[in-house]
Amino acid sequence: MSVKVSVLMPTLNVVKYFKKCIESVLNQTLRDIQVIIIDAGSTDGTLQIAEQYVRNDSRVMLIHSEKKSYGYQMNLGIKAAEGEYIGIVETDDYIALDMYEKMYLIASGNGVDFLKEGYTSFIDYNGTELVQKNISERIKSISGKVLDVCSDLSLGNLIFVSIWSGIYSRKFLIDNDIFFNESQGASYQDIGFSLLTGINAKKCMYLSECDYYYRLDNPNSSVKDDNKIFCVKYEFDFLIDWFKKRNLLSDTVESIIDSAKVGSYLWNCKRLSNEGRISFLSVVGSEIKKIEKKIQIKPTYISDDALNRLNELNCFINYKEKEFKKDELSFSDFIEMVSQKRKFVICGAGVRGKSILKYERITGQKFVIGLGDNSKELRGKVIEGYTIESIDDLISLFPNADFLVANKKNSNDIKTQLISCGINENKIYILNESFSLQMLVN
Structure with a gap:
């Protein structure tokens, strides 16, 4: 059999999810695949399940990793791969049955050199899967076009599209000596791999499909860990060293890395505790100053998106001794807060507000205590059993409640309105992404 795609599947104690994951890979409509399980010492039964699949299917091989390092595991897999292309499936996720056939063709x-697409995030709730497609408008606009990301700085953000929702030419990886950083544990090694592939590729493509299903409710995959304060910095150190050793650190490469660095450092600040954030900024502050000096010389040194993130990052740097509350919520942040039995007044009866109410109905969790909107035309209308009221009236009714702003266009104005009416800023949260929950039809 000529292997078209080798699928790398790193495992470490994922027994709860592993069978569903590997079945979705083995049942691909593309039959000419190689499945490489790289186990880092599982003790929960995962290893025994893997061994059973090796016995039952000749396409499956098992590699034992002596190191608990995601990067080391992945590199073992790359070296063992025989396929024309290499794919990655995290073993608490799963994929659509025709994903690799479509990608490969x-x-x-x-x-x-590589092809990537969007993904679908999901959670399990009482046996029901709730899903949310994640695909940017930028990707939709260039879907199906052959690109050279390094030739256009505005395309730099595409590099960070998740590494597992794609396939990579094995020849491209080997010829360019592209491997993962073998740092300990699972410590954001995907950053380095994303940038190495994105910068070195001469031809790549992005699709507006979302065939990879990314799990949000695995408690063991949380990144909110102050033990990993500096791992993001170490990943960028690894990148700079990689390009320097090969005499490939051009001005263009450095600008792409610095654009990515600003976004990653900002993300790290937001996820860390206040104490962890202060420690992180005390170490990376000099790097940020160097980037700012380069911008003074060349204002277009980093992308516009990165420049906006740099301005936000400087807010943390300038006020690093103060406590910061994470007021912007992603889909997963929102789910976590709901699981903590928090209750909210929802400000916004549009797409985001309706999605929140739909989530409440589907899951049966009661966390909404009021629905408000500033539009007079919407007052009195009923959505999912909630009558739309004015935000000012809800402030009077629930002065001590948590307020969740679910309005894309006017979120900052609504936040200002709430504060001016006496709501403590620590009780205000902004949903920073749209999500449309729906029942997953298998």
């Missing part, structure tokens, strides 16, 4: 037909 398009990637091989266009001779690209």
